Amino acid sequence: MIADRWFRSLLGSPLGRRLLAAFLFVALSSVAVLTAAALVGTAQGLTSAQxxxxxxxxxxxxxxASVAYEQAGGWTGADLTAASAIADAAGARLIVQDDTGQMVWPGRGMGPGMQSMHTGAAAVVEAPVVADGQTVGSVRLAFTTTATAGRAVAWSWVLGAAAVALFTALAAAGYVTRRLTRPLQALTGAARRFAAGEPGARAATGGPGELGELATAFDTMADDVVRADQIRRSLAADVAHELRTPLAALQAGLEELRDGLREPDTARLVALHDQTLRLGRVVQDLADLSAAESAALSLHRTDTDLAEIARTALSAHQAPLDAAGLHIDTDLTVVLPVHADPDRLHQAVTNLLANAARYCHPGDRVAVRGHRSGDLAVLEIADTGPGIPADELPHVFQRLWRGQHARSVAGSGIGLAVVRELVTAHGGTVSAASPTGGGTTITIQLPLARTAWADR
Structure with a gap:
C-alpha cells in the first residue's frame, strides 16, 4: 500500500515521469549492454578453456600412442588401449593414422574415404605421434559433446546478476527521482499558495544540493516580501497618522474662522501657521527619507575630512543648541579623511544634533568627538539626556518609529532613519548606545580614505 501510494505520487508529476523514464532507459541500456558483454565474454572464455x-x-x-609404437616396433601389434582410454576420458573418439594416412585405430583397412564417418563430430583436434625424433603418424580426437553444462551455469549466474542489477537500478531510479521531485513539488505548491494571497506559505523542505538551497532561498525571499509588505503597511499608517493631526487641526481652525465662531486674531493665525509648519516638516522629512534611500545613486564623492564636516555642522546648528540650553564639548582635533559626499554627511550630522536639541533637557551636555579605529573614521555624538530604554534601542533607526518617552516631543521619527540610509550609502555603519543611568551615544563609522595611510 505504501509503495503503491509512493509510485502514484511519483508518477503523478510530469517531471517525475520524465526523470523516471530517463533513469529507467539508462538503467535498462546499461544492464542490457553489461549482460550481453558478460555472456559473450563467458562464452569465449569457456570455448578457449575447452x-x-x-x-x-x-x-x-x-x-x-608413441609409447605403444616404440614398444611394438611399429604400428603392427601396437597396443593403443591406453591411448583410447585417454581419449574416452576426454569425451572424444580416437582415430590413429600412420605416416601414410592409413587408419591404425580403431582398425586397419579404413582408407581416407572412411574417415568422414568419424569426423562428423562437433570438433576435431589432431596431434602428431613422434617416435625417435620422427613423425610416424598422428592421432585425431573427435569430440562429440560441447560444454553446455558450463554455459548453462554461466547463463544462469549472468542472468541472475542482471535481474538483481535491474531491480537495484529501478529502486535507485525511483528513490533519486522522488528526492529530486519532492522539493520541487513543495516549492511549486508554496509559490502558488503565496501568489494566491497566503503570506504564510513556505516550502519548508530540504533537498539534495542546490534544490535544498533553492527551497531555503524561496522561504527567505517570502519572509522578506512579507516583512516588506508589513513595513509598507506600517509606513502608510504612520504617515497617515502624522499627517492627520495637523490636517485635522487646520481643518477645525479654518472651519471656526469660516463660520465666525472665532475671530481671525493674531494668536489664532499663529496657531494655524504652526500646524502648517508641522505639516511641512512631516512632508520634508518624508522627502529627506526618500532622498536618503536613493543616496547611493546620487552621491558626489570627494576626499574630505569628517572632523571638519562635524565642525561645520556644529557651527551651523549652534543657535538651536544654545536655545535648548545645552553645553557643547568638542574633540575634533584628529583629521578623519574619508572619500564621501560632504553635503550628505553634513545632513546626517545635522540630524543627530537636531535630535539632541529636541530630546535633551536644558543644562545637559552634548559631546562631539572624532578619532580613528584601525582603518575606520569614527565620529561620536554623545549627550547626557534622558537616554533610550534598552528594549527600544533596536528600533531607533526604523522609519517613523518613536519611543514611548519621545511621543510628547514634536517630531516625525524619520531623522535617525535618514542618518542610517546616508551612512550606509557610504559603506559605513551607525549604532546607538544608551547606558542605564541615562544619556545616548550615536556612533558613525566610515572607511578611511586611502590617502590617510600616509598621515599615520
Missing part, C-alpha cells in the same frame, strides 16, 4: 583442454588431451593421447 580448446586448451582438448589440445592437452590430444597431446597426452599422442604420447601414449
Amino acid at each position: 580448446q586448451s583442454d582438448r589440445r592437452a588431451a590430444a597431446a597426452r593421447t599422442a604420447e601414449a
Whole structure:
C-alpha cells in the first residue's frame, strides 16, 4: 500500500515521469549492454578453456600412442588401449593414422574415404605421434559433446546478476527521482499558495544540493516580501497618522474662522501657521527619507575630512543648541579623511544634533568627538539626556518609529532613519548606545580614505 501510494505520487508529476523514464532507459541500456558483454565474454572464455583442454588431451593421447609404437616396433601389434582410454576420458573418439594416412585405430583397412564417418563430430583436434625424433603418424580426437553444462551455469549466474542489477537500478531510479521531485513539488505548491494571497506559505523542505538551497532561498525571499509588505503597511499608517493631526487641526481652525465662531486674531493665525509648519516638516522629512534611500545613486564623492564636516555642522546648528540650553564639548582635533559626499554627511550630522536639541533637557551636555579605529573614521555624538530604554534601542533607526518617552516631543521619527540610509550609502555603519543611568551615544563609522595611510 505504501509503495503503491509512493509510485502514484511519483508518477503523478510530469517531471517525475520524465526523470523516471530517463533513469529507467539508462538503467535498462546499461544492464542490457553489461549482460550481453558478460555472456559473450563467458562464452569465449569457456570455448578457449575447452580448446586448451582438448589440445592437452590430444597431446597426452599422442604420447601414449608413441609409447605403444616404440614398444611394438611399429604400428603392427601396437597396443593403443591406453591411448583410447585417454581419449574416452576426454569425451572424444580416437582415430590413429600412420605416416601414410592409413587408419591404425580403431582398425586397419579404413582408407581416407572412411574417415568422414568419424569426423562428423562437433570438433576435431589432431596431434602428431613422434617416435625417435620422427613423425610416424598422428592421432585425431573427435569430440562429440560441447560444454553446455558450463554455459548453462554461466547463463544462469549472468542472468541472475542482471535481474538483481535491474531491480537495484529501478529502486535507485525511483528513490533519486522522488528526492529530486519532492522539493520541487513543495516549492511549486508554496509559490502558488503565496501568489494566491497566503503570506504564510513556505516550502519548508530540504533537498539534495542546490534544490535544498533553492527551497531555503524561496522561504527567505517570502519572509522578506512579507516583512516588506508589513513595513509598507506600517509606513502608510504612520504617515497617515502624522499627517492627520495637523490636517485635522487646520481643518477645525479654518472651519471656526469660516463660520465666525472665532475671530481671525493674531494668536489664532499663529496657531494655524504652526500646524502648517508641522505639516511641512512631516512632508520634508518624508522627502529627506526618500532622498536618503536613493543616496547611493546620487552621491558626489570627494576626499574630505569628517572632523571638519562635524565642525561645520556644529557651527551651523549652534543657535538651536544654545536655545535648548545645552553645553557643547568638542574633540575634533584628529583629521578623519574619508572619500564621501560632504553635503550628505553634513545632513546626517545635522540630524543627530537636531535630535539632541529636541530630546535633551536644558543644562545637559552634548559631546562631539572624532578619532580613528584601525582603518575606520569614527565620529561620536554623545549627550547626557534622558537616554533610550534598552528594549527600544533596536528600533531607533526604523522609519517613523518613536519611543514611548519621545511621543510628547514634536517630531516625525524619520531623522535617525535618514542618518542610517546616508551612512550606509557610504559603506559605513551607525549604532546607538544608551547606558542605564541615562544619556545616548550615536556612533558613525566610515572607511578611511586611502590617502590617510600616509598621515599615520
